[in-house]
Amino acid sequence: SETGSLSIIVLGASGDLAKKKTFPALFNLFHQGFLSPDEVHIFGYARSKITDEELRDKIRGYLVDEKNASVKYEALSMFLKLIKYVSGPYDSEEGFKRLDKAISEHEISKKTSEGSSRRLFYLALPPSVYPPVSKMIKAWCTNKSDLGGWTRIVVEKPFGKDLESAEQLSSQIGALFEEPQIYRIDHYLGKELVQNMLVLRFANRLFLPLWNRDNIANVQIVFREDFGTEGRGGYFDEYGIIRDIIQNHLLQVLCLVAMEKPVSLKPEHIRDEKVKVLQSVIPIKDEEVVLGQYEGYRDDPTVPNDSNTPTFATTILRIDNERWEGVPFILKAGKAMSSKKADIRIQFKDVPGDIFKCQNQGRNEFVIRLQPSEAMYMKLTVKQPGLEMQTVQSELDLSYMQRYQGVSIPEAYERLILDTIRGDQQHFVRRDELKAAWEIFTPLLHRIDKGEVKSIPYKQGSRGPAEADQLLKKAGYMQTHGYIWIPPTL
Ligand code: BG6
Numbered sequence: 001s002e003t004g005s006l007s008i009i010v011l012g013a014s015g016d017l018a019k020k021k022t023f024p025a026l027f028n029l030f031h032q033g034f035l036s037p038d039e040v041h042i043f044g045y046a047r048s049k050i051t052d053e054e055l056r057d058k059i060r061g062y063l064v065d066e067k068n069a070s071v072k073y074e075a076l077s078m079f080l081k082l083i084k085y086v087s088g089p090y091d092s093e094e095g096f097k098r099l100d101k102a103i104s105e106h107e108i109s110k111k112t113s114e115g116s117s118r119r120l121f122y123l124a125l126p127p128s129v130y131p132p133v134s135k136m137i138k139a140w141c142t143n144k145s146d147l148g149g150w151t152r153i154v155v156e157k158p159f160g161k162d163l164e165s166a167e168q169l170s171s172q173i174g175a176l177f178e179e180p181q182i183y184r185i186d187h188y189l190g191k192e193l194v195q196n197m198l199v200l201r202f203a204n205r206l207f208l209p210l211w212n213r214d215n216i217a218n219v220q221i222v223f224r225e226d227f228g229t230e231g232r233g234g235y236f237d238e239y240g241i242i243r244d245i246i247q248n249h250l251l252q253v254l255c256l257v258a259m260e261k262p263v264s265l266k267p268e269h270i271r272d273e274k275v276k277v278l279q280s281v282i283p284i285k286d287e288e289v290v291l292g293q294y295e296g297y298r299d300d301p302t303v304p305n306d307s308n309t310p311t312f313a314t315t316i317l318r319i320d321n322e323r324w325e326g327v328p329f330i331l332k333a334g335k336a337m338s339s340k341k342a343d344i345r346i347q348f349k350d351v352p353g354d355i356f357k358c359q360n361q362g363r364n365e366f367v368i369r370l371q372p373s374e375a376m377y378m379k380l381t382v383k384q385p386g387l388e389m390q391t392v393q394s395e396l397d398l399s400y401m402q403r404y405q406g407v408s409i410p411e412a413y414e415r416l417i418l419d420t421i422r423g424d425q426q427h428f429v430r431r432d433e434l435k436a437a438w439e440i441f442t443p444l445l446h447r448i449d450k451g452e453v454k455s456i457p458y459k460q461g462s463r464g465p466a467e468a469d470q471l472l473k474k475a476g477y478m479q480t481h482g483y484i485w486i487p488p489t490l
Helices: 016-031 052-063 069-081 093-109 127-141 163-174 197-202 233-258 267-279 412-422 431-449 466-474
Strands: 004-011 040-046 083-087 116-123 149-156 182-185 216-224 289-294 312-318 328-334 341-348 365-371 375-383 391-399 455-458
Touching: 004 016, 004 093, 016 040, 016 052, 016 069, 016 412, 040 093, 052 069, 052 083, 069 083, 083 093, 093 127, 116 127, 116 412, 127 149, 127 163, 149 412, 163 431, 182 412, 182 431, 197 233, 216 233, 233 267, 233 312, 233 328, 233 341, 233 431, 267 431, 289 466, 312 466
Parallel strands: 004 040, 004 116, 040 083, 116 149, 149 182, 216 328, 289 455
Antiparallel strands: 216 341, 289 312, 312 328, 341 365, 365 375, 375 391
């Protein structure tokens, strides 16, 4: 593996994403020994004129909590010492020249042994400044080639607002950096059970013959949160739930559920298959969409009083290929709902010629619970234990908390940042993949923006509009009544 100096530059260092996700992930990597203090230096860059110490104070509280502070105390102060702050505007040569100087000084100081100059730029910034910032990085801050190594940039959604703006952004960045240098983060791809999808599907004989339209009735990919937009109303109102969750996070999950087996595990082979499945999705029909907006959403002073922005959506995607024709993929996401969870629910068809007459008791379902309480469980019908011959719904349950006691599941960002350092693009969105994802949703999004598809009000803390449940029923989803899987507790 590569050695030599590694500079991680967090642009937008005092923003929300940096404080809540980027720095904590870097700290955890450091704490686990993945970032060696002999090689690594971390730079924060932002506009505000603060000192190194002030930046450290701003982020310290996000790195440890009361419970682990004493264990991590030593690591914490070592980590904070690695952070240097440079202030400057996002479009000025002068600021980026100073940044380059700071990085170069560090590279020289760490050049004790042979090694390279690795520079990772993490853009924890709004996409409107991606183009100027990328330009500045390219002009002033790329690695010094005589040292070997690389320059990479990490960007995060929203990548544009529709197909056109996304393509524009892609070509602006693409004119400056090569695709292998660009890491588009979708943090759902860093979740443990999302990463498990390909193993599950392609390493288990049990699933191979069942995973198709002959056996599967419908697939649901669901995200719920039990809180509203909470202070992010201004951002959210411009985007809405489809751009915030469905077009990226849930669609990425859909790719992994629906794609064909890749030729190998090489990142390009995997991403090729994801693109193919996205390209097989046919245009979304208005009657297969239900939008909702929770009551009280517009009370946020940053949200216009007549906003039609959905905070909830159910949309049905149809994949027009040999494996999936006729199987609805139901993507559903909502804020201010009754619970907080994300799961994939694969519902199988009824048993033909059912001699037990147990159809109305429930169909087989295979559920992958992404969060919280990571688990996979398979709902099946068994004989009710006892003297009578009766059937009942039960489950085969693989709950991670129970099965993998003492194993701590890494945070999505931790894993993904490590991949950016190692140069593995498997869990990042490729440019053509992003384009295909926007192609699916752009016509619908434009109609919503024009007010041609309306959001139905729903109560906070509810299941969303009743129309969404009716749509599910129409699509053939059969809810199992009277049976709930209860995650085991230790
Ligand atoms: C972000 C969205 O991408 O994902 C947020 O912008 C959302 O609105 C968050 O709350 C959910 O992430 P997670 O990992 O908590 O499911």
